[in-house]
Amino acid sequence: MNMSAKPLMGGHEHWSSRFTFFLAALGVSVGLGNIWRFPYMTGENGGGAFILIYLACAFGIGVPLLIAELSIGRRGGLSPIGSMRKLAIESGASPLWGGVGVLAMLALFLVLTFYMVVTGWTLDYFIQALNGNFSGISKEDSKSLFDGLMANPLRLAFWQGLAIILVVFTVARGIKEGLERAVKILMPLLFICLLFLVVYACITGDFATTFDFMIRPDFSKVTPNVVLAAIGQAFFSIGIAFAAMMTFGAYLDPGASIPKSAVLLVAGDTFVALLAGFAVFPLVFAHGLEPSSGPGLVFETLPLAFGQMQLGGLVGAVFFLLLMVAALTSCIGSFEPMLCWARERWGMSRARAAIISGLIIWVLGLSTVFSLNILKDFHPLNIIPTFAGKTIFDIQEFVATNVFLVLGGLLMSVFAGWVMSEEILRKAFGLSDGVIFRYLRLVLRYVAPVALFMVLVMGLT
Numbered sequence: 266m267n268m269s270a271k272p273l274m275g276g277h278e279h280w281s282s283r284f285t286f287f288l289a290a291l292g293v294s295v296g297l298g299n300i301w302r303f304p305y306m307t308g309e310n311g312g313g314a315f316i317l318i319y320l321a322c323a324f325g326i327g328v329p330l331l332i333a334e335l336s337i338g339r340r341g342g343l344s345p346i347g348s349m350r351k352l353a354i355e356s357g358a359s360p361l362w363g364g365v366g367v368l369a370m371l372a373l374f375l376v377l378t379f380y381m382v383v384t385g386w387t388l389d390y391f392i393q394a395l396n397g398n399f400s401g402i403s404k405e406d407s408k409s410l411f412d413g414l415m416a417n418p419l420r421l422a423f424w425q426g427l428a429i430i431l432v433v434f435t436v437a438r439g440i441k442e443g444l445e446r447a448v449k450i451l452m453p454l455l456f457i458c459l460l461f462l463v464v465y466a467c468i469t470g471d472f473a474t475t476f477d478f479m480i481r482p483d484f485s486k487v488t489p490n491v492v493l494a495a496i497g498q499a500f501f502s503i504g505i506a507f508a509a510m511m512t513f514g515a516y517l518d519p520g521a522s523i524p525k526s527a528v529l530l531v532a533g534d535t536f537v538a539l540l541a542g543f544a545v546f547p548l549v550f551a552h553g554l555e556p557s558s559g560p561g562l563v564f565e566t567l568p569l570a571f572g573q574m575q576l577g578g579l580v581g582a583v584f585f586l587l588l589m590v591a592a593l594t595s596c597i598g599s600f601e602p603m604l605c606w607a608r609e610r611w612g613m614s615r616a617r618a619a620i621i622s623g624l625i626i627w628v629l630g631l632s633t634v635f636s637l638n639i640l641k642d643f644h645p646l647n648i649i650p651t652f653a654g655k656t657i658f659d660i661q662e663f664v665a666t667n668v669f670l671v672l673g674g675l676l677m678s679v680f681a682g683w684v685m686s687e688e689i690l691r692k693a694f695g696l697s698d699g700v701i702f703r704y705l706r707l708v709l710r711y712v713a714p715v716a717l718f719m720v721l722v723m724g725l726t
Contacts, residue, residue, distance in 0.1 A: 292594030304542030313482035338514025372669035385424030470547025506674035667724035682709030
């Protein structure tokens with residue numbers, strides 16, 4: 266079904282179709298964390314038991330929060346800051362609730378300063394794979410290859426800058442010609458790469474061990490911390506309190522079902538995360554490699570597998586193309602809230618707002634680049650126990666993910682559950698006063714705030 270491209274109240278456009286909205290929102294949700302973090306957390310926290318807990322958290326808590334964020338965006342029709350402020354006033358509350366939108370924007374901006382650097386790594390390794398640099402590579406060579414990238418600030422800054430240029434060029438062209446056209450190309454490409462890798466890995470790799478590692482439930486490993494980890498992973502993976510979903514909601518037409526969209530988005534995000542595990546771990550186990558979390562698995566361990574297998578050059582290139590696409594789709598969608606706010610606040614053109622945002626992120630991102638080499642022994646907040654031993658990169662990641670995002674999500678759930686009037690909330694959700702609405706309001710009032718408060722405390726201790 267097509268939608269008009271008329272401007273919204275804040276001068277913003279609608280999506281041309283609900284399908285492109287879905288692709289764009291899924292593109293923001295599906296990122297590097299789906300490819301390396303979710304599979305590893307699954308294996309280390311009880312396999313199928315963790316997946317069951319994750320699914321309960323994603324659909325039981327994540328979906329209501331996502332519905333609230335999209336609904337606030339659509340009802341407000343403005344940037345996250347403008348929408349929160351508008352609905353607060355509409356509900357007879359303080360306009361200072363617009364600060365939740367500010368917090369979401371700060372989290373987004375901080376994440377992009379280091380996420381664009383990591384996106385640059387994927388560009389570098391894609392070229393490395395195309396050049397056949399993984400062929401016959403040893404463990405020492407693989408580590409040396411990654412360490413060489415980390416130690417070279419000019420190389421890191423170049424790839425970071427190139428990634429930002431690609432994103433800025435895309436988003437500056439507008440919703441229809443830029444963002445929508447990009448996701449129509451990149452999201453199908455992502456699924457083609459992912460399905461190719463899953464089929465190849467399951468045929469040539471160790472599928473049985475992967476099944477045991479990821480799926481077979483081990484309830485002996487389930488602890489309260491595992492449950493909190495599942496809540497946190499669901500929260501971060503879906504992209505809640507990240508400003509992007511609220512902005513995307515502002516572009517959504519009034520007739521679209523937000524509850525249905527939220528369920529489909531969470532299902533799609535989870536499906537990609539599970540597929541990623543079956544694309545990665547059969548190769549890891551088949552070549553006797555040790556699965557590990559974070560960048561080490563992707564940038565050090567997997568090149569060893571690619572160097573030992575038939576068609577390893579092709580498979581390696583496809584894998585890093587997958588990573589590159591996942592990273593770029595997240596970044597492209599994540600730029601949108603900044604452009605929306607800049608146009609709303611200062612009346613900037615999209616192109617100017619995109620260029621200025623890109624330049625600021627590139628300059629601030631250099632602190633991340635230098636913290637990997639020149640400033641790797643610089644720990645600016647050593648006097649604070651929580652930040653002792655952390656580099657600038659570590660601090661940026663910690664504050665954005667453990668503080669800003671979680672606190673923003675907690676405040677947003679309180680706003681939707683307690684501040685917005687029941688009538689306004691029901692209209693925003695597009696629901697009648699039935700069982701589903703009452704369940705969603707119950708979660709937003711009690712379950713989500715308590716769960717996110719516990720995740721916040723766990724992250725700070």
